[in-house]
Amino acid sequence: EPEVTQTPSHQVTQMGQEVILRCVPISNHLYFYWYRQILGQKVEFLVSFYNNEISEKSEIFDDQFSVERPDGSNFTLKIRSTKLEDSAMYFCASRGDGDSNQPQHFGDGTRLSIL
């Protein structure tokens, strides 16, 4: 069964540094999402992406965050200047096409640790 893959599985970064989290969505999917889960807290929506642009974003997704689909397969989340509170598990998800009722499929996540 096709999978969403995320790399790296664990990223350790110094505060203030830039970090890029990578995702390869399922190949025929058109909708892409990033979520995060701070340890012990709920999963939170960050951003959705369709047709090469952001379609929805949450209050968490401020100017420090950006997303990109640099080629036909990758979907990246960049945090420009990381803060301690960015430490979390980041999940990428993708979903099918059009108006069809299809669920989101998630990757295994990237654990981001900010020192």
Place this chain on the structure above:
Amino acid sequence: AQSVTQPDIHITVSEGASLELRCNYSYGATPYLFWYVQSPGQGLQLLLKYFSGDTLVQGIKGFEAEFKRSQSSFNLRKPSVHWSDAAEYFCAVGARQSNYQLIWGAGTKLIIKP
């Protein structure tokens, strides 16, 4: 405000016993409802989904859930749990109008007693 409530942080059941995990939601639009499971250190795996139609939906691993609009609930059930079911279970709600972005409950950690 849109929200999902899973009132039980932890639930402990004996292996072979039945299970019900509760989920209530508050959502303005017609909701689509999901249950995901997360094993330690793992990602989020879809157990089942409700979009429309029959309000009792079957999922993987022997799980089912029932959508009750009048109670704004989508409780997850399994008639007989196995030790491998120990994990954290998340209820989530989405809608077409918001591009299916998911709003999540806080999760219920299921502990299985031998």
